[in-house]
Amino acid sequence: MSSEPTAPAAPAFPVPADAELLRRVAQGDIDSLGQLYDRHARTLFSLARHILNDRAEAEDVVHEVFLALQASAESYDEARGSVFTWAAALTRNRAIDRVRRRRRRGDLLAQAAPADLGYAEPRGDSADPFRCGEVAVAVRQAIGQLPLEQRRALELAYFGGRTQQEIAAELATPLGTIKARIRRGLLTLRSIMEVRP
């Protein structure tokens, strides 16, 4: 009896973590920057577009963010948070800066931070199976579990770029209550998501 020859096991190529990719970017490896782009650009673009409600500006923001990651790659400290957390913060901050510049130019407020912050159903430009994957589902479920008042305060803070006072005024709620809602909402979200640094 002879056994059919079996092909040797394919070598396992470990997928580098984001932090390793960024370390390589710091050493001039553009391909690693491309890999980071492939992993996170869609989510970052979705975030920017959600805040700005403008494709072109959202793409400009994503472009700026990846160049900022490249420029500051050497100073990245993993102890302070993941690469994605850092990139998302850069994206949010740049998008909100653009929204505020629009407001100063007297543009219509309706172009940014729409009242419906769109957690009902995804309505993106293209159906992307990756974005409907586990992480997105988990996040939506987690957000759905938050009490409405906590969710609203978090949305206005994170996507709307409002100050504490603006959130309190918009929700006609005392400032202390808003602070408490943000605290409880974010702590609850952390617990539900079981976020790891």
Place this chain on the structure above:
Amino acid sequence: MIDERHEENAALYALDLLEGDERVSFERSLAAEPELRALVRDLRAAAAALAHGTPAAAPSPFLRERVLASARTRQPAPARRQPMFAWAAAAGLALTTGLAGWQALRLHRELGNARTLAAQLQAENQQRAQELAAARDRQQQGDAALGLAQAELEKLRTTLRDDQAQSAQIIAALRSQANVAELKIQSLASLVGNTPQARAIAVWNPLTQQGVLTVANLPALEANKDYQLWLLEPQGTAPIDGGVFRVDATTGEARVTFKPSRAVRSVDKFAVSLERKGGAPTREGPVVLLGQ
């Protein structure tokens, strides 16, 4: 153990909601407490996770190359190494041509040096371009921060203007209410038996020293008679002339604005008497209406 106040500030800090002194104070605590830093790290990650829940959207397929092309321009170019065959050819040329070969070798070396220098200069230029881009980025962030500060200042100015306007309205309203509160309003009843239905209302503003008298059901008078209004002060001085008036012959009504003949500090009662045509300096005729 992190207390609730620090927990709250950590959540606000993670969302960039802490400002000014609050932020400075919290960052001091952050620098001193590893547990607090870990909490902020976790809360920032939780906040960043919100991005995954936004409506799905895909950037254009050209964005990737745009990003990488920009990234390449910010990278220093590696120094170029001369291919081996060029040296071998130069050496061969020198051997076969003697002095000309030696000259060619020397020129080739100088050319190589020039190329190396060019590459270094290009790298320096790219480095400067990168620094310039970083400086522009910092300036843009500075401009953004300045713009934010200006926006906040404008917001404060608007709020202050709104507050001032609102305050002016409130003050005007209060003054108006004060005027109303200071008005004397008195009804006058008939003292004449044959016209019991006659009525009058006097509204007197002591600030302006003017008033309005509204009369109803008062009989019309003959041409040689007039009704005359009097203001009676509480201290019992002589009645003050408020002027003469006539009523509508059909309705018995009249509405007159009156101004007394002299300043009146306080009015106790109003009265209407029947006087000769043009009135009298002091009351002569019967009182037909008296304030209650």
